[in-house]
Amino acid sequence: MVSIVIATHGESAPALLASAEMIVGKVENAHAITFLPGQGPEDLLDAYAAVVPDGEEVVFLVDLFGGSPYNAAARFVAERENADVVSGVNIPMLMEVFQGAKRSGATVESLVKKALKAGSTGVRAFKGGKAPKPAGEQPAGDVVPAAAPAGEIDPNFPRDPNETMNVVFLRIDSRLIHGQVAGSWVNHWGPQTLIAASDAAANDKLRKQLLLQVGPASARTNVLPVDKAIRVYFNPEYKGMKTMIVVESPMDALKLIEAGVKVNEVNVGGVTFKQGMTLITEAVSVDDEHVAAYKALDALGVKMTLQQVPNSQRTDMMGKLKEKGLV
Structure with missing residues (x-):
């Protein structure tokens, strides 16, 4: 099982974890690490080592690219197989990674791909539209033709129990x-x-x-x-x-x-x-x-x-x- 470590400046990591678990349910292999004023890179490395045993697969999801949580995580994974760091953590990213981590056969590589995709496509503007979907995906919209009748149901319309969704x-x-x-x-x-x-x-x-x-x-x-x-x-x-x-x-x-x-x-x-x-x-x-x-x-x-x-x-x-x- 791949471990997930959320690491951020300040107290946002536990809050992100709690918010994501409110949506997807409890995640056993997820850990939140805080980086507080007065702490340094070695404190982060110690905290990472405390929740990730030697040899365990791990994906770090951190807030800022180039920030201390990122830099310490990069040092941590550089000497490990099956470990990586993704910056820009947000709730859509956590949801996808948590769901993916629960599946049998989940790998660090597959979770990193999910993190990168969900983290970017989850950034949308209501009036400015939403991020374009990857090629091949169908657009949202009515599955029924616009001309399909609506309103009160005619009780005599064809209802074949063998021809249904x-x-x-x-x-x-x-x-x-x-x-x-x-x-x-x-x-x-x-x-x-x-x-x-x-x-x-x-x-x-x-x-x-x-x-x-x-x-x-x-x-x-x-x-x-x-x-x-x-x-x-x-x-x-x-x-x-x-x-x-x-x-x-x-x-x-x-x-x-x-x-x-x-x-x-x-x-x-x-x-x-x-x-x-x-x-x-x-x-x-x-x-x-x-x-x-x-x-x-x-x-x-x-x-x-x-x-x-x-x-x-x-x-x-x-x-x-x-x-x-x-x-």
Whole structure:
């Protein structure tokens, strides 16, 4: 296993590590090293040696090219095989490297490539556009032709259960697409397309633009009304397409499943607290309408699991509602 060392001036290294782990989950082989006023290169070398045993593969992610953490790390790796240093550490870089380090067969070379790519493509401007995607990658945008019908579903439109997308993951998340979704879950499931199924987001030009901007490079990102997402699911043109769907509420999840969308289970990831709601975990709140939808999903035999990121604890949703006295 390749160790990851984050080294920065001041106290930003522990904060970067904590922020990245909030998104991708706990990372066992990651270490944060601080470089404080009054310390010198030898202090850094000692700190590096304390967390990286002799012979262990390691990638250093440091803040400034040519700064003391970088220079000490360069000295440290110069005499070692399978070790390297990358400067310009940021959250997108950490997310990609952490995900890559968890995979069997991860190497220093592969992690360095991920760090360099993610560190640069993660730098974007909202009004100035985003960094161009590497050649060969498909642009974000609707997977359905613009002329495809939207609005209320005609109950008689063709629905062949053998001519559908392959939904590998359905998540309930008020934020739809954000770091945990685009960074953790997409990397975990590897979908070809990511659909945010939300009437509110699809009809809000600014919000839709923001969601498309933060969509992962590895999957086509789509923001569709729920009815249109159902039509796309049953479109034979997309038969077998490995798909991940994110909805804002259990009511939308219920609408998809009642329409015939097949899923193995529903992941309850995050529902923002609002006045009148009950907080059942630090990330999930419910009101009466939510509870009714969860009960309806349960009656349909749908398994529902509370889980933030792929390597975090899994909790049965109905069990949690019973524990809180809500069902």
